[in-house]
Amino acid sequence: MTKKIAVLPGDGIGPEIVAEAVKVLKALQLKGLDIELEYGLIGGAAYDETGSPLPKETLAIADDADAILLGAVGGYKWESLDISVRPEKGLLGIRSELNLFANLRPAILYPQLADASSLKAEIVSGLDIMIVRELTGGIYFGKPRGIRTLPSGEKEGFNTLVYRESEVIRIGKVAFDIARKRQGRVCSVDKANVLESTELWRETMINLSKDFSDIELSHMYVDNAAMQLVREPKQFDVMVTTNMFGDILSDCASMLTGSIGMLPSASLDENSKGMYEPIHGSAPDIAGKNTANPLATILSVAMMLRYSLDEGEIADMVETAVSVVLDQGYRTADIFSEGMKLIGTVEMGDAVVAVLNSNDR
């Protein structure tokens, strides 16, 4: 049966990197992958057209699709808007509306890029971490929230960090299941020494781990985890953590791999329906310049093939093609080093497609 893919390019470099990922999808379609694409507006682009960062039509397209490919949202242009209609609300809204609670953010070092990492090659070579970030709860969504004026006339901003046991259990299960297919180790990251909500998080993880006796569970406070990620990142297999800690730690982990421009992500619901996006943002400063790295988005397509379309072999082909392109010496500016061939966004997409097509011969 034809699988429907909703394509939401978004803002900034979003449309450029998504165009390259779509090129890859179309190349796979020519090889027999049975898909159809439907485009929707999200973020600032959607706000400009419709007054909402997440129009109803977009939500309907996404809801109806088997998987969603997203570029990025946000930009200077919309920064002064009310928070309720900012581009980021479109992204948070779709995550929440579709119940995409499990955010998988792999940080894998391609050996070809060991020199692009800001850490010494021996610290990062062979790095393969999976960050499992809770995506629809915690302080991002907790209520009450807002900005109020106190009787003194001073303003006060407030947010709420809240987690229910059931929310911790469902993300915990995802992490344990993934660890089973890896090295069998889960590190749960919290701030249980200070925050009650994460004290409960830790307790719940410990209880849950009794059903996964083959997995080794450890715990780490988030400040230490940030330090350990740059000190000795290879100690980690799977990390599982809250929405906000996962946001921060995944940016940190991405730099270990040389560039945030290389890292894909998957956001899944209970039935493995998913939204796939690069973990980097919309980078408005380089938008429209044909310099952004499309590989994170292309690798997000690979994750889509694996997790939502049940096409593991084709996913492997896409990942291998990316690796071959790096072997060929092609680099966008973010991963460029001396002696390599500097190319643009479009050329990088073409290079990946060329490798995919050369497999036919």
Ligand code: IPM
């Ligand atoms: C991410 C981004 C988003 C987040 C923003 C754009 C709302 O930083 O996907 O990591 O904070 O989740």
Ligand code: MG
């Ligand atoms: Mg982030």
